[in-house]
Amino acid sequence: MATKKQNTETKKQAAKNGHKAESKQTKSILNEQHGHSLLGLNFRKSENFGEWYLEVIKKSDIVDERVPIKGFNVLMPEGYEIWHIMMDRLDSMLKRIGVRNYYFPLLIPERFLKKEAEHFKGFSPETAWVTHAGETKLEERLAIRPTSETIMYEMFKLWIRSYQDLPLKANQYTNIVRWDTKSTKPLIRDREFLWHEGHSAHASEEEAEKEVGEILKIYRSLITGVLGIDYIELIRPEWDKFAGAEYSVALDAVMPDGKILQIGTVHNLGQNFSKPLEMVFLDSEGKKKYPYQLSYGVTTRLLGALIGIHGDDRGLILPPEVAPVQIAIVPIYTKDSREKILEKCSEIFGRLEKSFRVMLDDSEKTPGFKFHQHELKGVPLRIEIGPKDLEKKQVTLVRRDFLEKIPVEEERLESQISEAFDSVFLQLKKRSEENLIVRDAKNFEELKSSLNAGGFVRINFCMRESCADKIKADTKAEVRGTLFSIEEKVAGGCAACGQKANAKAYVARAY
Ligand SMILES: [Zn+2]
Numbered sequence: 001m002a003t004k005k006q007n008t009e010t011k012k013q014a015a016k017n018g019h020k021a022e023s024k025q026t027k028s029i030l031n032e033q034h035g036h037s038l039l040g041l042n043f044r045k046s047e048n049f050g051e052w053y054l055e056v057i058k059k060s061d062i063v064d065e066r067v068p069i070k071g072f073n074v075l076m077p078e079g080y081e082i083w084h085i086m087m088d089r090l091d092s093m094l095k096r097i098g099v100r101n102y103y104f105p106l107l108i109p110e111r112f113l114k115k116e117a118e119h120f121k122g123f124s125p126e127t128a129w130v131t132h133a134g135e136t137k138l139e140e141r142l143a144i145r146p147t148s149e150t151i152m153y154e155m156f157k158l159w160i161r162s163y164q165d166l167p168l169k170a171n172q173y174t175n176i177v178r179w180d181t182k183s184t185k186p187l188i189r190d191r192e193f194l195w196h197e198g199h200s201a202h203a204s205e206e207e208a209e210k211e212v213g214e215i216l217k218i219y220r221s222l223i224t225g226v227l228g229i230d231y232i233e234l235i236r237p238e239w240d241k242f243a244g245a246e247y248s249v250a251l252d253a254v255m256p257d258g259k260i261l262q263i264g265t266v267h268n269l270g271q272n273f274s275k276p277l278e279m280v281f282l283d284s285e286g287k288k289k290y291p292y293q294l295s296y297g298v299t300t301r302l303l304g305a306l307i308g309i310h311g312d313d314r315g316l317i318l319p320p321e322v323a324p325v326q327i328a329i330v331p332i333y334t335k336d337s338r339e340k341i342l343e344k345c346s347e348i349f350g351r352l353e354k355s356f357r358v359m360l361d362d363s364e365k366t367p368g369f370k371f372h373q374h375e376l377k378g379v380p381l382r383i384e385i386g387p388k389d390l391e392k393k394q395v396t397l398v399r400r401d402f403l404e405k406i407p408v409e410e411e412r413l414e415s416q417i418s419e420a421f422d423s424v425f426l427q428l429k430k431r432s433e434e435n436l437i438v439r440d441a442k443n444f445e446e447l448k449s450s451l452n453a454g455g456f457v458r459i460n461f462c463m464r465e466s467c468a469d470k471i472k473a474d475t476k477a478e479v480r481g482t483l484f485s486i487e488e489k490v491a492g493g494c495a496a497c498g499q500k501a502n503a504k505a506y507v508a509r510a511y
Pocket of ligand 1: 461462463464467494495496497498499
């Protein structure tokens with residue numbers, strides 16, 4: 001509703017400033033040229049999130065899913081650039097705690113993958129195997145990495161000799177393949193995806209436990225602090241933890257359709273890998289010990305969450321810190337004013353280029369077309385410069401979220417941009433916080449009705465898998481886990497079976 005009103009106001013405002021909105025004729029020509037409606041989206045986010053999502057990632061050049069292999073897509077330049085910027089930010093945070101980057105092989109010998117029995121059992125159903133080289137059958141099957149614990153730790157074993165080699169903190173940016181049998185959705189459920197995977201080995205359990213907290217802090221700084229996405233940290237139930245972990249902490253965000261998306265994980269592996277792999281170090285007294293380990297990662301799902309959570313009916317809205325183009329300058333001129341306006345735009349571009357990722361859109365397309373393009377791609381700020389602006393020694397700043405037009409004196413431009421960036425970011429973050437809904441339910445009936453409203457439902461729970469299965473069968477919702485940071489008080493019976501509850505569990509329908 002709010003968007004509709006703002007659109008009308010924007011048009012009025014544009015007319016006042018002499019910024020002509022695109023005519024119907026232009027629109028139809030453009031549609032013919034591109035074979036579909038480039039101006040605006042056909043689906044509304046609030047009415048049909050699923051179709052809106054697919055339309056927006058396609059039209060904003062994030063993903064092209066026309067690859068004829070299910071679950072394998074092209075990550076297009078717009079999407080890939082955002083991913084890179086996010087990973088660059090993460091990289092500097094990881095380096096600060098001593099993590100170094102490596103690149104490990106794509107293939108894992110089957111015998112490596114088999115060493116930790118639970119791990120193999122968990123991953124083998126969705127592992128893709130290399131069995132032949134040309135026509136020759138290989139002596140041993142090689143797994144295309146579904147995750148790299150086993151190949152990495154076989155090497156860790158060679159590198160770790162004494163306590164002085166610890167902690168060992170390794171990370172890699174790479175792709176993985178998991179042959180998921182569920183229905184696929186670009187960036188949300190792909191069979192091949194990009195991720196970063198961090199792996200560490202520590203001399204003591206306490207150190208490993210402390211590292212879990214450090215990584216969670218880093219993820220919070222990136223995901224909430226930079227991307228403006230709120231989420232909760234849940235310890236997954238025993239039956240749903242990472243195959244081979246002592247416990248898994250998962251970051252669960254709420255998508256606009258009320259379904260939950262896991263956007264990151266930290267697994268405390270204890271000695272579950274170091275023991276079967278015989279990874280041994282000598283402590284300061286010369287005694288043989290097994291290191292404690294953890295692994296953690298975020299995937300291109302985070303990009304799917306960013307698009308889904310922040311976008312609106314006009315397209316993406318990117319948080320300024322990760323937008324490949326932070327500011328688009330659009331000249332608005334008549335025949336007579338063309339030269340002067342373009343000159344001013346170049347001057348402003350040259351100035352802003354020093355501090356921001358800025359583009360000057362001086363192509364021959366109409367301003368209206370350009371506005372739509374930059375709005376579709378989520379460029380956080382647009383600068384319009386027309387004859388009136390020139391006269392008043394000002395520019396017109398337009399925020400992507402509210403499409404509000406702010407006249408700004410040329411002299412104060414840089415500081416006004418920084419303020420507007422902060423304000424766009426805070427607005428996105430606020431909306432995401434508001435969308436992170438947790439409702440309480442006392443019994444099974446309440447659970448059922450609350451689930452239909454979307455988001456998380458908190459219940460008293462006995463922590464038995466059979467009860468989780470019952471909930472799943474009746475409601476299609478999953479027991480996602482218990483809060484990581486606080487142990488919540490529990491009194492009364494399990495919402496599913498009525499027997500003594502052991503924890504407050506968070507239940508939700510999920511992707
Ligand atoms: Zn129960």
